[in-house]
Amino acid sequence: MAKIQIPRGTQDVMPGQVELWHYIEQKMRELCHRYNYGEIRTPIFESTDLFLRGVGETTDVVQKEVYSLAWIKDKQTKELTLGETQQEGLTLRPENTAGVVRSYVENKLYGAANQPTKWYYIGPMFRHERPQAGRFRQFTQFGVEAIGSADPAIDAEVISIAIRLYEELGIKGLSVELNSVGTLEDRARHRTHLMAFLENVRHDLCPDCQERMDRNPLRVLDCKVEKCKTLTKDAPSILEHLSEESAAHFQAVQDYLAAIGIPFTINPRMVRGLDYYTQTAFEIKMAEIGAVETLCGGGRYNGLVADLGGEDMPGIGFALSIERLLLALEKQGIALPVETGIDxxxxxxxxxxxxxxxxxxxxxxxxxxxxxxxxxxxxxxxxxxxxxxxxxxxxxxxxxxxxxxxxxxxxxxxxxxxxxxxxxxxxxxxxx
Structure with missing residues (x-):
């Protein structure tokens, strides 16, 4: 009889390794306590419609990577097509911002006296993508969400939590890449100019980018294919089409980061892969991690609370992979002070x-x-x-x-x- 093996893109975290996880998770909890973020635990699976509306139907995550489950009704599994499954079914969470915002809306936290609402989470996420170093189909994310404030200072605070975590674990050579993807109105103005530019090179772009042009042309600028990068290097920048308010917000974020000694570079091509982002977007990278250099990513999502049925409240957050963090520690030869042995x-x-x-x-x-x-x-x-x-x-x-x-x-x-x-x-x- 053939052996039953672990599913591709997953891993067993064994004794001897899990102690590193405990140490890192405790660091995360201690750090969030200092920043006054409380822990939230949401379900591992949610209504598929949450991710269609929250993450975005046009994203690669929803189009290609989600694990959707058939709808269970009266103890009988209803046969569904893929489209029907997405409309009626359940999906293993590919990310947790949508779930956190769903909980915020469902529990009417926008009416709470203490604002903004500041939460963190640690838990497994699921995406059907090609496994490689630091990237799994089941992976564990640590993330924070601050909902209820449009103040650019809290953008800087959220970025600082991620940076301070890496610093306290001893990781060196980090870089923060910063951009503003503007408001919906800013992007509409930019889209007109961007589409005019992209139409001239449409047929030379990769097939994914040709599809993105029709669904979300801004994401063409984030393509990792070298040919697409070259073809779009002179494309109109979103930063050239920011409103006065968005530009002022972006400048204030930069000023707050400078005030607390966090260096950054502006990357106008960095747009992130989820549709809910507005204004501030950022990534934290480490050059020597290998094929996957991004350790952490996040941004502001003003409008998402309203899209999921709540009052219109601004929000910002980030998520990072613990597996990728462990890879960074390994690459830099950092041994965590984990206690071993028994008494x-x-x-x-x-x-x-x-x-x-x-x-x-x-x-x-x-x-x-x-x-x-x-x-x-x-x-x-x-x-x-x-x-x-x-x-x-x-x-x-x-x-x-x-x-x-x-x-x-x-x-x-x-x-x-x-x-x-x-x-x-x-x-x-x-x-x-």
């Missing part, structure tokens, strides 16, 4: 001592000591080797004489020093 391994010399050892093991654990014992009936020498493999700080040995005396021999593994003490004093001695 104590109990070695049993005789079968008669096992019940006492098991009771002692429970007492140690209740006292806050990480402890383990042998469950394979191994000889004393093999148990000591197991203690070494688990990187135990102490080994507690119980034999015939210790059992008779109600004592235990405690050995400190780093020094080899050992002493005999009453069973009831073991936990306190280890904690010291």
């Amino acid at each position: 104590c391994f109990i070695v049993v010399q005789t079968e008669q001592a096992k019940a006492t050892a098991f009771k002692l093991l429970d007492q140690l654990r209740q006292a806050g000591v990480t402890a383990e014992m042998d469950y394979l009936g191994r000889k004393m020498k093999a148990q000591l080797k197991a203690s070494d493999r688990l990187q135990a700080k102490f080994t507690a040995i119980i034999g015939e004489s210790e059992l008779a005396n109600g004592t235990v021999v405690l050995k400190e593994m780093a020094t080899g020093e050992q002493r005999e003490l009453p069973l009831g004093e073991l936990a306190g001695a280890i904690r010291k």
Whole structure:
């Protein structure tokens, strides 16, 4: 019988690796607490219509990458075409901004006294795309959302959260690329000039860009195909068509970033891949990460709350992949200070001592000591080797004489020093 293997584009995070995840996630939680962002947890799957309306029907994410599920009704699976599935079904979340905004609207947070609403999330996302280094079909995102303020200072705050996280983890060589994609009115003015330019090169563009021209021509400027980059290098910039208000907002974001010492470059071609972005858009990159250099991306999404049925409230956020963050740490040779090993391994010399050892093991654990014992009936020498493999700080040995005396021999593994003490004093001695 053939082995059942892990689905392509997914991974098992094993003991020995998962501790790095715990460390990073704790850093994220601590950082967000300092910035006064609370955690939100939304469902892994949502109505497909949420992503059609929120992320955008014209995006590559919705067109090519979503995992949609058949609609389940009365315990019977209704047969649906792909189009019907998108209209009526459920979709594994490809990103979480839409879900967070849906929750914000559904719980009427726009009426809350404390504004803006500041949330963060950590959780799995799903996209059907070609797996490569730092890119999976199931991946974990950390993101923040600030909803309810149009102040450019909060744009700078959101960017700073991502930068400070990378800095606190020791990552070097970061660059912030900044752009404004303007308001809907700004983009309408720009679209007229951009389409006039693109029509002259339409048939030389890649097939994806030819489709984007009709759906969302601004995204042609973000194409990664070298030929398309060359053909569009002189295309009209969105920055040339910003309203006075949008231009002032963009300049203020730059001023706030400069005030807190975060360097950036302006990239007028960077538009991001989701339709909900307005005004500020940004990416954080690391040149040496490999084929995928973008570590983080985000931007402002004024209008999304209203599109999903709420009052018209501005918002801004970002998301980053923890898998890609781990790849960056690996590329730069950064070892996180993750604790390994256990406090104590109990070695049993005789079968008669096992019940006492098991009771002692429970007492140690209740006292806050990480402890383990042998469950394979191994000889004393093999148990000591197991203690070494688990990187135990102490080994507690119980034999015939210790059992008779109600004592235990405690050995400190780093020094080899050992002493005999009453069973009831073991936990306190280890904690010291």
